Each structure stands twice: as structure tokens, then as C-alpha cells.
Amino acid sequence: MPLNIASWTCPRPLQNYPTIVMGHGSGGKMMADLIQHLFAPLFDNDLLAQLGDSTTIGLSRIADGLSPDDMRHAIRDMRLAFTTDSFVVSPLVFPGGDIGELAVNGTVNDLAMSGARPLFLSAGFILEEGLRMETLGQIATSVAAACREAGVQLVAGDTKVVNKGHGDGLYINTSGIGVIAPGVNVAPNRAQPGDAVIVSGTMGDHGMAIMSVREGLEFETRIESDTAPLNGLVQAMLAAAPGGEHVGSPIHCLRDATRGGLAAVLNELAAASGAGIEFEERRVPVRPEVHAACEMLGLDPLYTANEGKLVAIVPESQAEAVLGMMRTHPLGQEAARIGRVVAGHPGLVVARTAIGGSRVVDLPAGELLPRIC
Amino acid sequence: MCLGIPGKVIEIYEVNGMKMGKVDFGGVVKEACLAYLPDLKVGDYTIIHVGFGISQLDEEEAQQTLALLREMDMLAGELDAP
Amino acid sequence: MKYIDEYRDEALTRGRLDEIRRTATRPWTLMEVCGGQTHSLLRSGLDQLLPPEIELVHGPGCPVCVTPLELIDKAIALASRPEVIFVSYGDMLRVPGSERDLFSVKAAGGNVRVVYSPLDSLKIARENPDKTVVFFGIGFETTAPANAMAVVQAKNQGLRNFAMLVSHVTVPAAICALLESPDVRVNGFLAAGHVCTVMGYWEYEPLVEKYHVPIVVTGFEPVDIARGVLMCVKQLEEGRAEVENAYARAVRREGNRPAQAVIHDVFEPCDRPWRGIGVIPRSGYRFREAYRDFDAELRFPEVQTIATQESSLCMSGLILQGLKKPNQCPAFGKECTPQTPLGATMVSSEGACAAYYRYGRLAEVQTPNPQIQTGQAG
Numbered sequence: 001m002p003l004n005i006a007s008w009t010c011p012r013p014l015q016n017y018p019t020i021v022m023g024h025g026s027g028g029k030m031m032a033d034l035i036q037h038l039f040a041p042l043f044d045n046d047l048l049a050q051l052g053d054s055t056t057i058g059l060s061r062i063a064d065g066l067s068p069d070d071m072r073h074a075i076r077d078m079r080l081a082f083t084t085d086s087f088v089v090s091p092l093v094f095p096g097g098d099i100g101e102l103a104v105n106g107t108v109n110d111l112a113m114s115g116a117r118p119l120f121l122s123a124g125f126i127l128e129e130g131l132r133m134e135t136l137g138q139i140a141t142s143v144a145a146a147c148r149e150a151g152v153q154l155v156a157g158d159t160k161v162v163n164k165g166h167g168d169g170l171y172i173n174t175s176g177i178g179v180i181a182p183g184v185n186v187a188p189n190r191a192q193p194g195d196a197v198i199v200s201g202t203m204g205d206h207g208m209a210i211m212s213v214r215e216g217l218e219f220e221t222r223i224e225s226d227t228a229p230l231n232g233l234v235q236a237m238l239a240a241a242p243g244g245e246h247v248g249s250p251i252h253c254l255r256d257a258t259r260g261g262l263a264a265v266l267n268e269l270a271a272a273s274g275a276g277i278e279f280e281e282r283r284v285p286v287r288p289e290v291h292a293a294c295e296m297l298g299l300d301p302l303y304t305a306n307e308g309k310l311v312a313i314v315p316e317s318q319a320e321a322v323l324g325m326m327r328t329h330p331l332g333q334e335a336a337r338i339g340r341v342v343a344g345h346p347g348l349v350v351a352r353t354a355i356g357g358s359r360v361v362d363l364p365a366g367e368l369l370p371r372i373c
Numbered sequence: 374m375c376l377g378i379p380g381k382v383i384e385i386y387e388v389n390g391m392k393m394g395k396v397d398f399g400g401v402v403k404e405a406c407l408a409y410l411p412d413l414k415v416g417d418y419t420i421i422h423v424g425f426g427i428s429q430l431d432e433e434e435a436q437q438t439l440a441l442l443r444e445m446d447m448l449a450g451e452l453d454a455p
Numbered sequence: 456m457k458y459i460d461e462y463r464d465e466a467l468t469r470g471r472l473d474e475i476r477r478t479a480t481r482p483w484t485l486m487e488v489c490g491g492q493t494h495s496l497l498r499s500g501l502d503q504l505l506p507p508e509i510e511l512v513h514g515p516g517c518p519v520c521v522t523p524l525e526l527i528d529k530a531i532a533l534a535s536r537p538e539v540i541f542v543s544y545g546d547m548l549r550v551p552g553s554e555r556d557l558f559s560v561k562a563a564g565g566n567v568r569v570v571y572s573p574l575d576s577l578k579i580a581r582e583n584p585d586k587t588v589v590f591f592g593i594g595f596e597t598t599a600p601a602n603a604m605a606v607v608q609a610k611n612q613g614l615r616n617f618a619m620l621v622s623h624v625t626v627p628a629a630i631c632a633l634l635e636s637p638d639v640r641v642n643g644f645l646a647a648g649h650v651c652t653v654m655g656y657w658e659y660e661p662l663v664e665k666y667h668v669p670i671v672v673t674g675f676e677p678v679d680i681a682r683g684v685l686m687c688v689k690q691l692e693e694g695r696a697e698v699e700n701a702y703a704r705a706v707r708r709e710g711n712r713p714a715q716a717v718i719h720d721v722f723e724p725c726d727r728p729w730r731g732i733g734v735i736p737r738s739g740y741r742f743r744e745a746y747r748d749f750d751a752e753l754r755f756p757e758v759q760t761i762a763t764q765e766s767s768l769c770m771s772g773l774i775l776q777g778l779k780k781p782n783q784c785p786a787f788g789k790e791c792t793p794q795t796p797l798g799a800t801m802v803s804s805e806g807a808c809a810a811y812y813r814y815g816r817l818a819e820v821q822t823p824n825p826q827i828q829t830g831q832a833g
Contacts, residue, residue, distance in 0.1 A: 357504050424601065432704075
């Protein structure tokens with residue numbers, strides 16, 4: 001979306017600087033201008049407007065994330081979820097999204113995977129000298145839009161500038177706070193033999209979207225990143241079991257399948273829970289374009305990153321209800337049950353192949369590289 | 374050495390004197406060099422390795438062999454049936 | 456995907472497996488030459504579904520695995536030079552040299568780039584006239600036409616800042632060397648389908664005559680490999696030794712003539728060392744006189760003096776010759792893993808050791824568990 005600097009609130013000081021220079025990070029007037037004219041208007045909320053060294057958040061604001069039912073529990077039963085993540089993706093803008101969107105959704109999703117309702121985010125920007133102001137504006141606008149979509153507020157921020165040659169244009173760190181309702185108990189070690197393994201949708205979209213714009217690997221077909229906030233889907237899933245959120249926890253494990261893809265997540269969950277996992281390759285949903293692109297480059301969708309998909313491990317008795325609920329949600333329409341947790345081969349993930357054979361699906365070795373062999 | 378994927382030729386043109394084309398791999402389109410397949414036409418299938426067409430896929434042969442294999446399996450199934 | 460999915464069909468694969476079961480009356484040892492076939496076998500679990508009489512040993516058909524350690528060190532030396540942009544296929548980036556790999560050169564700020572097609576390296580050369588682009592020309596005969604075309608184009612376009620580090624290997628000489636070896640216990644070969652797509656299979660006819668060993672040109676998908684095995688076993692049971700084509704949709708006896716012409720224009724056969732095996736006469740390609748200007752080793756003569764030592768723990772050579780299986784190596788899974796590879800058969804995802812580790816034979820990875828069905832009962 002092309003940005004028009006002239007349309008920003010009193011942008012005149014910024015117009016003198018088409019690119020970021022070291023002065024924008026040194027705490028003086030230039031930095032104040034950057035905050036006042038670029039960041040603040042995008043993230044207009046009373047908490048950020050405090051503009052103090054730290055942002056004060058009354059506990060009553062956290063209570064806003066809980067229901068009246070939840071509030072009947074003692075304060076010492078309340079749990080916060082807190083996470084941080086840094087985003088260094090290159091290119092900054094890719095089919096289906098940009099680093100700003102990724103930075104918000106990534107942290108929102110980490111909170112959601114603990115069963116939390118995400119509430120507040122901070123964002124630290126590390127800008128490379130020479131970054132175009134327009135690009136920064138575009139990314140900041142994405143961050144704001146992503147926050148609105150996820151229902152979180154950006155309440156604290158920081159900006160630093162590094163010399164040209166460091167920083168790949170822009171790095172972002174986001175941290176996030178969420179609140180976990182009493183009775184919700186989602187953790188990587190809770191998988192039990194007999195549990196169903198469910199994925200929320202197609203695998204490999206984000207990784208292949210990035211590959212498709214990497215130098216030398218461009219395809220003409222648009223494969224889009226699936227970056228999305230999963231907190232709404234998770235809340236729907238938690239409510240899907242009879243009795244709602246508070247009668248035991250209908251969901252044992254949740255994990256978003258980011259770097260390392262589905263294979264990494266299944267291995268982590270199997271190891272943490274001390275159980276084995278078996279799944280059928282045929283049941284893993286993959287878009288035809290992603291399948292084709294992987295075949296061409298010699299890559300495997302099981303190991304390819306996602307940014308808007310989760311893996312859930314739920315007791316068999318809840319599986320149909322949870323799956324049904326997922327499929328009514330825009331981000332879970334292609335949800336599929338792919339396998340189950342087993343007592344055998346603890347820590348190992350085994351796939352039943354398309355021809356009826358079996359193979360161990362190990363942790364990925366490192367960054368995925370296209371191959372000729 | 375090995376990774377060769379079949380795709381359908383949807384366009385042919387020339388670049389720097391080389392025959393080039395757009396090839397459709399089940400929905401993903403990528404450019405490839407077709408200099409080694411002078412008889413290849415739009416609509417033909419080719420096997421692409423590192424961005425080069427190395428062979429024209431013989432569709433008739435493929436269909437015939439698949440049909441033969443399926444028939445053999447059917448017959449074998451009938452023979453095994455009690 | 457058309458012309459791929461049909462050959463991954465479970466029923467068609469089972470049909471071939473049943474036929475193999477009906478045909479084999481005694482044990483046979485077959486070698487699949489190509490790393491891509493190894494990869495496919497293990498990824499699909501086909502190797503476990505074959506009847507117990509059939510043993511598959513994995514041959515040296517992985518150009519990444521057999522690239523001599525020296526050449527990797529030369530590549531690293533070139534990539535470390537500030538005036539060089541080193542361009543390679545992805546496979547080579549994690550192959551360890553004596554001290555490090557191309558990936559770590561990249562991490563340390565070296566200009567190392569991955570491409571899909573060798574023509575992309577010409578684009579990089581045009582866009583960076585102040586640097587020399589060195590392309591790592593590895594591969595079997597399948598990749599030679601593409602690598603050759605890049606050089607032809609560089610010459611035609613007068614690209615002075617382009618060079619190639621050549622590490623090509625050819626298959627027939629290697630099969631010959633294996634058959635000449637006193638330890639050989641391979642009864643039949645599945646020849647590499649895409650190599651034959653380029654070179655044809657007429658070169659194997661004198662080999663089957665001389666050694667009386669069947670050679671079946673085989674593709675890469677489970678149905679293709681099962682068919683190749685079946686045809687080979689049939690020949691063995693019937694006492695025949697012929698060259699047969701089980702990949703006829705892609706391979707003709709004469710191969711791809713225009714591609715062969717360009718290969719012969721640019722390259723000539725030479726002796727080549729194969730990592731883990733040793734020098735095999737006339738098993739590689741080097742630039743002909745007319746193209747020697749593009750030889751990176753001549754452009755940067757100081758790399759010619761690089762010599763290396765292999766790890767004494769690594770037995771890739773024996774594995775590449777099919778004499779040992781990866782899980783018979785004492786270092787397998789311990790000192791040697793995909794994260795800490797000692798030799799190329801563990802580094803390259805095509806290498807037999809990496810494929811074994813990654814796709815893991817359940818029975819070998821942990822104590823057999825009665826709940827899991829491995830082997831032919833599955």
C-alpha cells in the first residue's frame with residue numbers, strides 16, 4: 001500500500017529526512033519528532049500516551065481480560081503470560097505480509113499458545129541508517145493494523161539506530177503480556193497416549209512465500225504468507241468443550257508451527273511429554289502451490305515454517321468438538337486431525353507414508369536449503 | 374543429479390539466443406531454459422533440472438504403462454481371490 | 456502434480472511389491488546408484504516394504520558426497536576472498552571442509568549465494584562488474600548440460616568476471632570401478648534415471664556384456680523404484696543380464712543429443728578423485744582448452760596448492776561402495792550426526808548416512824517395540 005507522507009499528522013519534520021539517519025536514534029529532537037509524528041499517531045492509546053520511561057498498567061486493566069466468572073477466583077490464582085520475540089526476516093515485505101505484521105502476530109501467538117488472552121505489547125525497533133522513512137512508515141502502519149486485528153494495545157516502545165551495514169534495514173523485538181483464565185492448563189508436557197493431534201490448516205505457506213522472493217528462487221505464482229493472530233481461534237477452541245473454559249482443560253497442548261515447521265513442533269511436544277506421536281502424511285493439509293514449489297526445490301512442507309497455524313493435542317473425547325469449532329473459524333477452516341499420541345517410542349515422531357510405509361520424522365537439521373540432488 | 378520435476382510448457386520465447394519458456398508445475402510457474410529440447414512445443418510436458426529442460430516426457434508411454442500396471446494388478450487380484 | 460502423484464500411488468506400489476514377492480526365490484543384492492533414489496526409498500518407507508530376500512545397497516550416486524574434501528577447501532578459500540561472490544547450489548553449503556563449511560563463510564560475512572539455476576549466476580556477474588563470480592559446478596551428467604550452458608553464455612556475452620570451479624563426476628566409470636572391485640557383492644544395478652535422460656543408456660551395454668550384471672534404468676518415485684527392482688529381480692531369476700529401461704517416459708537409449716553435444720563442446724573426460732573411494736580413471740569432466748579461461752583454479756592459481764586430510768573415523772568410502780551400511784559405522788549417531796557430520800555422506804541430505812539418520816530405521820533407533828510394525832508386515 002503506497003504511503004503518502006504528506007497525509008501524516010504534521011509530517012513536516014519527517015519530510016526533511018527521506019531516510020533514517022543516526023540522529024533519529026540519539027534521543028534528541030530528531031528522535032522526538034520521529035516518535036511524535038510517525039509512531040504516536042499510529043498507536044493512539046492512553047497507555048502509550050503516558051510517554052514515561054515505563055508504562056503503568058493498573059491491574060484493573062488486566063482484569064478487563066477476564067470474565068466476571070474468572071474474577072470470582074482469588075487474585076493469587078490469576079496467571080499472567082509473558083513472552084518476547086525478535087523478528088529479523090528479510091525481505092522486510094513479502095507476499096502476504098511484512099515484518100511488522102509478523103512481529104505482532106508472532107508474540108500474540110506465543111501468548112495464545114499458553115492459553116492466554118493477549119493484552120499488551122511492547123515494540124523495540126532497531127533501524128539501519130539509510131532505511132527509507134516511507135518503509136518505516138509502512139511497517140509501523142502494519143504493526144498498528146495487526147494490533148487492532150488481534151485486539152491488543154501497543155503500550156511501550158523503543159527506537160535505536162545502527163550504522164549502515166548492520167541490521168538488514170529493520171529488526172523488531174516485541175514483548176507481550178496476556179492473562180490466563182483459571183482452569184486453563186495448556187503446557188507442552190501434557191500430551192497423553194490416546195490424545196488426538198490436530199493442525200489448524202495448511203502447512204508450509206509462510207516458508208515458501210519467503211523462498212519465493214529470495215534471489216534466484218523466484219516463482220511467478222503468488223504463494224502468500226499465512227501470518228495471522230491465533231488468539232481468537234484458541235479462545236474458541238478452549239470454549240468448545242462441554243462446560244466451557246473452566247471445567248478441566250479441554251486442550252492439553254498448543255504450539256504454533258513456526259521455524260522448523262510441523263516436524264519441529266511434533267518433536268518438541270513428544271520430547272516434553274515423554275510420549276510418541278504417530279501421524280499420517282496424507283492427512284497433513286498442504287496447498288497445491290506449496291506442494292509444487294517444495295517438489296521443485298527439493299524441500300519438505302513438514303519442515304517449512306508457518307506463521308498462522310497451530311498444532312493442538314486434545315483428549316480423544318474432545319477431539320470432534322474442538323475440530324468442529326475450529327472449522328467454523330476463519331483461521332481453522334482447513335483444520336484436520338492428522339494423528340495421535342502413543343505410548344510407544346517415547347520422544348519419537350513416526351509418519352505413515354503415502355505408500356503405507358513408515359519413517360521417523362526427525363528434528364530438522366538447520367536452515368532449509370534448496371537442493372539439486 | 375536427481376531432482377527433476379515434470380511440468381507443462383505454457384509459453385516459449387528467446388533470451389540471449391537461447392530457447393526459454395514458462396513451465397507450469399501443478400500451479401507454480403517458473404521460467405526454464407529449453408535449449409536442449411528443440412522439438413518441444415507449448416502444451417508438451419518436460420522434466421526440469423536446475424532450471425533446464427532435459428527431456429520431453431512421453432505422455433503416451435506414461436499413460437500406457439500406468440494402464441498396463443493397473444490391469445496387471447487387477448488380474449493378479451482376481452487370481453488371488455478365493 | 457501430474458506425472459508425479461500417479462507414481463506415488465499406494466495400490467500401484469503394492470502391486471509391484473507383490474510381484475517382487477512372487478518372483479524372488481532367493482536373496483539378491485541390488486545397488487541403487489543415485490542419491491535421489493536413496494532419498495526417495497527411505498522417505499517413502501519403501502525399503503522396509505521390500506521382501507526380505509531383496510537387499511538394497513546405496514551407491515555413490517551423490518555428487519555432493521563424492522566431491523573431494525580438497526575441492527571443498529578450495530571453494531571455501533575462494534569464497535573467503537573479498538573480491539569474489541561465490542555462488543553454489545544449496546546442497547554444498549553445509550558440506551564440511553577440513554575446518555568449516557561454506558555456510559559459516561557466509562555467516563562470517565563472505566559473499567556466498569545460493570542459486571536454483573546456473574544461469575542465475577550469470578545475472579549476478581552482470582550486476583556486479585567489480586567482483587568475480589565463481590560458480591561451484593558440481594553434479595553428475597544430469598547437471599553438466601546446465602553448467603556447460605552457463606559457461607557458453609558467459610563466453611558469448613563476453614562476461615570476464617565469471618569463473619567456474621569444476622567438480623563433475625560421471626557414472627559409468629564408477630559402476631565399472633565397483634564391478635572391478637574384488638569386494639563387490641552387487642548382483643544388479645538400478646541406474647540413475649536422470650543421468651540416463653541426458654546420456655542415454657547405450658554406455659551400459661558393454662558393461663552388462665562384460666560383467667553379466669543386469670542394469671535397469673530406474674526413476675525416482677516409489678512405483679518407479681519398485682518397477683526397477685522387479686525388472687532387475689526378474690532378470691536375475693531368469694539368468695539374463697541386459698540393460699532395460701523402467702523410466703521410458705523420460706529416457707531414450709540415445710539420451711539427449713543436443714545436451715551431450717554442449718557437454719562435449721565445453722568439457723572433456725579426466726581422471727577424478729571420489730571422496731572416500733579414490734581416483735577413478737576417466738570419471739570426471741574438466742574444461743576443454745577453448746574454455747579454460749573460465750576455470751576458477753586457473754583464474755586463482757593459489758588454490759591449487761590446497762591439500763587435505765580426511766577424518767580417520769569416517770567410513771563414507773565403504774558406504775559409498777555399498778560395503779557397509781551407515782548403522783554399521785561406530786561413529787554413526789555418536790560423533791557423527793547431521794549437526795556434526797564427519798563426512799559427506801552424513802552432510803548431504805542425499806547421503807546414505809544422513810538419510811538413515813533422518814528417516815531412521817525404527818528398529819535400529821531404539822529397542823523394537825511390539826506396538827510398532829516395521830518391516831514387511833506393515
